[in-house]
Amino acid sequence: xxxxxxxxxxxxxxxxxxxxxxxxxxxxxxxxxxxxxxxxxxxxxxxxxxxxxxxxxxxxxxxxxxxxxxxxxxxxxxxxxxxxxxxxxxxxxxxxxxxxxxxxxxxxxxxxxxx
Amino acid sequence: xxxxxxxxxxxxxxxxxxxxxxxxxxxxxxxxxxxxxxxxxxxxxxxxxxxxxxxxxxxxxxxxxxxxxxxxxxxxxxxxxxxxxxxxxxxxxxxxxxxxxxxxxxxxxxxxxxx
DNA sequence: TAATATTAATGTGTGTTACACACTATTATA
DNA sequence: TATAATAGTGTGTAACACACATTAATATTA
Numbered sequence: 278x279x280x281x282x283x284x285x286x287x288x289x290x291x292x293x294x295x296x297x298x299x300x301x302x303x304x305x306x307x308x309x310x311x312x313x314x315x316x317x318x319x320x321x322x323x324x325x326x327x328x329x330x331x332x333x334x335x336x337x338x339x340x341x342x343x344x345x346x347x348x349x350x351x352x353x354x355x356x357x358x359x360x361x362x363x364x365x366x367x368x369x370x371x372x373x374x375x376x377x378x379x380x381x382x383x384x385x386x387x388x389x390x391x392x
Numbered sequence: 393x394x395x396x397x398x399x400x401x402x403x404x405x406x407x408x409x410x411x412x413x414x415x416x417x418x419x420x421x422x423x424x425x426x427x428x429x430x431x432x433x434x435x436x437x438x439x440x441x442x443x444x445x446x447x448x449x450x451x452x453x454x455x456x457x458x459x460x461x462x463x464x465x466x467x468x469x470x471x472x473x474x475x476x477x478x479x480x481x482x483x484x485x486x487x488x489x490x491x492x493x494x495x496x497x498x499x500x501x502x503x504x505x506x507x
Numbered sequence: 508t509a510a511t512a513t514t515a516a517t518g519t520g521t522g523t524t525a526c527a528c529a530c531t532a533t534t535a536t537a
Numbered sequence: 538t539a540t541a542a543t544a545g546t547g548t549g550t551a552a553c554a555c556a557c558a559t560t561a562a563t564a565t566t567a
Contacts, residue, residue, distance in 0.1 A: 311544075
């Protein structure tokens with residue numbers, strides 16, 4: 278296994294799990310999948326479309342999101358997702374976990390934070 | 393799937409990947425596995441021993457760590473791990489990725505950061 | 508003191524889960 | 538007619554949890 282492979286596999290694991298957080302953060306208003314990809318990409322988070330679509334479906338099956346087809350517009354049919362109230366609840370919980378975890382890890386990797 | 397299951401599975405994914413970072417952060421000096429578990433636990437990171445041991449071996453097989461048995465002491469034999477120079481390099485790279493990623497995600501989940 | 512339980516320390520094996528990657532499919536638009 | 542927009546499926550991989558095994562030292566109790 279080469280250096281680049283090693284690094285990218287570790288980076289992959291690092292990003293893993295944070296995708297849900299990123300996605301949920303964008304769903305205050307209804308957004309469709311393809312738009313999420315570009316939107317997140319613009320903000321520095323690169324998510325594969327073929328990762329995102331199953332993720333959205335999974336979150337919907339868990340009751341975190343609901344979706345609605347929009348076939349009215351003069352464009353390809355789009356499936357808009359938004360958080361349910363349950364999803365909002367979940368989002369706040371994992372957001373807290375994230376922030377806690379970040380501060381713990383940051384204190385581990387940068388012991389000379391203070392002053 | 394119940395609420396608690398959903399949450400803990402998401403949290404699991406969130407923690408996943410950060411374990412390597414946490415572990416590497418503790419290996420400036422040689423440390424043995426069991427000690428890592430307790431040490432990280434004290435600092436707020438709970439890692440299962442049966443997660444850690446394979447992880448350490450994996451990192452060693454990738455050249456990130458080297459190990460050395462200590463059978464001299466009047467205790468059970470301990471396998472001490474420390475970063476190689478390559479490991480140090482990798483650590484710095486993924487640390488940077490982590491910090492970048494954290495700031496991106498934090499800006500996503502807390503749009504009202506400034507001032 | 509002897510017997511036993513607990514802690515310290517490392518290890519293996521299996522199942523689950525999410526992500527990447529490759530692919531298909533359809534409709535607008537350039 | 539080709540490319541972008543939009544959604545989907547299927548397979549492989551890799552890491553983690555969980556359960557279990559093993560040995561040696563220490564603590565507890567008989």
